[in-house]
Amino acid sequence: MTYSIKEVAEKTNLSIYTLRFYDKQGLLPFVSRNASGYRTFTEGDLHLLKTICCLKETGMKIADIRQYITYVMAGPRSIPQRQALLREHRQAIEVQQAAIQTNLKEIDRKLALYDAPNATHLVNQELAFVQHEKRANGLPNPFVLS
Amino acid sequence: MTYSIKEVAEKTNLSIYTLRFYDKQGLLPFVSRNASGYRTFTEGDLHLLKTICCLKETGMKIADIRQYITYVMAGPRSIPQRQALLREHRQAIEVQQAAIQTNLKEIDRKLALYDAPNATHLVNQELAFVQHEKRANGLPNPFVLS
DNA sequence: ATAAACCCTAGACCTAACTCTAGGGCAACC
DNA sequence: GGTTGCCCTAGAGTTAGGTCTAGGGTTTAT
Numbered sequence: 001m002t003y004s005i006k007e008v009a010e011k012t013n014l015s016i017y018t019l020r021f022y023d024k025q026g027l028l029p030f031v032s033r034n035a036s037g038y039r040t041f042t043e044g045d046l047h048l049l050k051t052i053c054c055l056k057e058t059g060m061k062i063a064d065i066r067q068y069i070t071y072v073m074a075g076p077r078s079i080p081q082r083q084a085l086l087r088e089h090r091q092a093i094e095v096q097q098a099a100i101q102t103n104l105k106e107i108d109r110k111l112a113l114y115d116a117p118n119a120t121h122l123v124n125q126e127l128a129f130v131q132h133e134k135r136a137n138g139l140p141n142p143f144v145l146s
Numbered sequence: 147m148t149y150s151i152k153e154v155a156e157k158t159n160l161s162i163y164t165l166r167f168y169d170k171q172g173l174l175p176f177v178s179r180n181a182s183g184y185r186t187f188t189e190g191d192l193h194l195l196k197t198i199c200c201l202k203e204t205g206m207k208i209a210d211i212r213q214y215i216t217y218v219m220a221g222p223r224s225i226p227q228r229q230a231l232l233r234e235h236r237q238a239i240e241v242q243q244a245a246i247q248t249n250l251k252e253i254d255r256k257l258a259l260y261d262a263p264n265a266t267h268l269v270n271q272e273l274a275f276v277q278h279e280k281r282a283n284g285l286p287n288p289f290v291l292s
Numbered sequence: 293a294t295a296a297a298c299c300c301t302a303g304a305c306c307t308a309a310c311t312c313t314a315g316g317g318c319a320a321c322c
Numbered sequence: 323g324g325t326t327g328c329c330c331t332a333g334a335g336t337t338a339g340g341t342c343t344a345g346g347g348t349t350t351a352t
Contacts, residue, residue, distance in 0.1 A: 002283050006328075017311050020330090025309090030276070032285035036318055038329055040285055044276035051256070054249045062309075073290055076269040083260045086253055093250055097243070103200045104239055107232055110197065114229045123222040130176070130190035137148050139178035139186055144219055151299075163341050166300090171339090182348055184299050208339075 003041040011046065012053060026066045027052055029073055048072065058093050149187040157192065158199060172212045173198055175219055194218065204239050 009016045022028055023039070030048055034040045041049070048069075055065050068085050071078035113122060127143065134141055155162045168174055169185070176194055180186045187195070194215075201211050214231050217224035259268060273289065280287055 002285075004328080015311075016329095018309085021310060024331095030288050032280055032288055033330095034285065036329075037331095038318085040283065042276065042279040042283065042285075044272070044279050051252070054252045058246055058249045058253070073288075075273060075290070076266040079260050079265055079269060083257065086257050086260070090250070090253055090257070093246060093253075097246060100204055100239060100243060103204045104236070106197070106200045107204070107236055107239075111229065111232050111236070114225050114232070119225055120222040123225060126190075127221060130188065133188040133190050134178055137186065137188065139148075139180065139188070142176050142178055142219075144221070161341075162299095164339085167340060170301095179300095182299075183301095184348085 001043065003046065005039050005041075008041050008046065008049070012049060014053070022052070022062075025062050027062065027069055029069065055089065058089070059096065060089055064089070147189065149192065151185050151187075154187050154192065154195070158195060160199070168198070168208075171208050173208065173215055175215065201235065204235070205242065206235055210235070 003011070005016050005019055008014075009019060012019075014022075019028070019039075023031065028039075028045075028049070031039050031041055031045050052065055052069070055068065056062075060068075064085070068082065071082045071085070113119060116122060131141055131143060149157070151162050151165055154160075155165055158165075160168075165174070165185075169177065174185075174191075174195070177185050177187055177191050198211055198215070201214065202208075206214075210231070214228060217228045217231070259265060262268060277287055277289060
């Protein structure tokens with residue numbers, strides 16, 4: 001079973017444009033063309049494409065994905081390089097995840113503040129503090145005076 | 147204590163350019179100017195700026211951050227809107243995190259494959275399968291013949 | 293009172309990652 | 323045999339988020 005570019009677009013949630021763009025960027029050297037020059041994807045191609053999506057969705061840049069694909073095309077000799085690349089990327093993802101966790105905590109703190117029964121009072125206090133700070137430093141008050 | 151744009155840039159790891167860009171985008175309406183027209187950040191401003199970074203780093207778009215800041219400038223009356231916005235964003239982050247976890251598992255599967263003692267054999271098998279698929283469908287073999 | 297080190301704005305420029313258009317070929321039906 | 327719906331390429335255009343330049347004011351130390 002093989003797939004046309006349209007079918008692959010539907011299967012992957014990438015647009016046809018994006019698939020062609022990826023090919024232009026050297027991400028799809030493994031995709032063969034039929035006699036009319038049409039891209040023809042096999043099951044194995046879909047598998048590798050899924051790996052590409054996986055790397056893209058975790059924030060890898062196209063240039064680095066191309067490097068990985070180049071290694072894949074070179075056969076088993078490039079396994080060490082593939083490992084190095086993926087391990088480094090894995091590290092980057094972990095850093096990224098940790099940062100998000102920290103930020104998420106901060107957002108939850110804000111949400112808790114807004115959820116408090118005396119939220120209005122607390123927000124007013126903050127506002128008063130900031131306005132006081134401005135006044136104390138001879139700065140204009142940028143807040144809307146309701 | 148107040149801070150110049152340069153000091154804030156150093157404290158936040160945003161460039162001076164980015165800070166001015168954010169101001170242009172309406173993210174910093176709370177920052178006052180001194181008599182010479184210089185931006186003058188107070189402690190409270192830094193606090194709110196940190197919230198902005200928090201939202202940015204979790205992938206919120208500038209337009210949405212601007213919306214949040216607009217709510218903040220409007221005072222306590224906008225608490226429900228702020229909650230709605232942050233809750234929606236929180237949801238988005240969770241979705242994003244879940245996707246990353248899924249992809250991370252996939253990457254770990256790849257790494258495990260490459261770590262296997264018979265990695266070369268397994269990779270060769272995959273390669274053979276893909277090449278067979280191409281041949282079976284009358285397609286050219288795109289792989290480098292070493 | 294001048295040099296060095298800041299600050300400002302407007303607007304041009306850049307980069308990544310698409311997204312679309314124009315112009316043209318192939319394939320299947322009516 | 324013509325219309326419809328695919329496919330192709332090259333290359334222009336778009337979007338988001340910066341980054342930089344030019345031209346000019348301010349502040350501080352010498």
